[in-house]
Amino acid sequence: MSVSRTRNLQHKVYIPSSARENQYLMAKIPLTDELLASFDELIAKGSETPFEALYQHLSDSFFKATDKSTIESAQFIANDKFPRVRYSPEKLTAQTKQQVLFLYDPKFHTSRNTFVNGANKAKKITLIFLANGDDIRVESAKFHNEVKNVLLDFAKQTNIDISQIRVCDHQHLTYDLFAKNKGIEGSQSHKFRSMTDRYLADKLQLPQETDALTYAVVDLPLNRRIRSLVTIDDTASDKYIELYNLVADAFINSAKQHNLHNGAVIANGLVPIVRRAEDENVIKDGELLMLGYNPKHSSGGYTCKWDANKLVDSIQLIFVASEQDKTSHGYGKFVNQIQQALSSFAKQLDYVVEKEELILRLHQHIGFYLEK
Structure with a gap:
């Protein structure tokens, strides 16, 4: 095999045919004093729900703009809860104290909801657009452009300055690393080009000031077999420390052997939220654990956060x-390194690949402000 062909194969990733796709766009609009002043007649001062009419007006305008498009799933949020979107064969929308969770299958499930609390002034309005269809990744640029047109229409209806609207485009691919060992036949190949490059190929130009972040999250279930790999002392105050150290050491060693130098191990029951940040940081925020990463830093190391006295499900x-980690081909080499590192990691834990899942979710995100 020629050297050039070998190098090209390094950048091509083969994932199971059963991989699931998701895409959603999130638009955030701060409720500044200036914006509220422009809607002063809709704010019922002295009422128990002073902002209800305002939220109703904005949500009506939003869904009116959405109805002019082919977008079937849209959400209006004005309660400052953090939205999370995941693939699920069953449709579920649930709220916690801090989150709104959307579980759905893009092929079959549609939804349109409003989540507001008229008694409180939200810090921002969040608009969620969930992609539907059979070819989410192929149609992603088209969906992105349609969302942008809806936002421009909404801003025009409400006289909102479009340069205040922050747009984030999120795309996921989710699959079991060992799907083939469970009888799943067939595969699909990807080079994981950057979203900017993929959109440019579809003649969609993103703003010059566009941030990007690529990462992967793996769910490791702590079943009885894995727990039995160590002796747990029920009388100790940190009785799960050996278990968490075992997993963390195996994971970090495997990652570093495959030249992967940025990441985290989370075992404290909090929901990790990975975001781009100028300075790398870890911030606990109630149910959430905010992990900030700067892609310009190539060796940030590994963060380990766990509660040694608490056993988590995963x-x-x-x-x-x-x-x-981005080459001229994209992030394919990075994803191949992840798969190789996880295979090595699983061997260290004596993984039963025919029965035990190791779910890998690949994230590609971009963010920017709309331009006038």
Whole structure:
């Protein structure tokens, strides 16, 4: 095999045919004093729900704009809860104290909801657009452009300055690393080009100031077999420390052997939220654990956060790409390194690949402000 062909294969990733696709766009609009002043007649001062009419007006305008498009799933949020979107064969929308969770299958499930609390002034309005269809990734640029047109229409209806609207485009691919061992036949190949490059190929130009972040989250269930790999002392105050150290050491060693140098091990029951940040940081926010990464930093190391006295159902293992992980082909080499590292990691835990799942969710995100 020629050297060039071998190098090309390094950048091509083969994932199971059963991989699931998701895409959603999130638009955030801060409710500034200036914006509220423009809707002063809709704010019922002295009422128990002073902002109800305002939220109703904005949501009506939003859905009116959405109805002019082919978008079938849209959500209006004005309660400052954090939205999370995941693939699920069963449709479920649930709220916690801090989150709104959307579980759905893009092929079959549609939804349109409003989540507001008229008694409180929200910090921002969040608009969620969930992609539907059979070819989410192929149609992603078209969906992105349609969302943008809806936002421009909504801004025009409400006289909102479009430069205040922050748009985030999120795309996921989710699959069991060992699907083939469970009888799943067939595969699909990807080079994991950057979203900017993919959209440009579809003649969609993104703003010059566009942030990007690529990362992967792995769910490791702590079943009885894995728990039995160590002796747990029920009398100790940190009785799960050996278990978490075993997993963390195996994961980090495997990652570093495959030249992966940014990530985290989370085993404290909190929901890790990976975001781009100028300075790398870890911030606990109630139910959420905010993990900030700067892709310009190539060797941020691994963060381990766990509660040694608490047994979690699963551990989240996170890989974050730096700018050096992107080649002229895309992030294919990075994803191949992840798969190789996880295979090595699973061997260290004596993984029963025919029965035990190791779910890998690949994330590609971009964010920017709308331009006038």
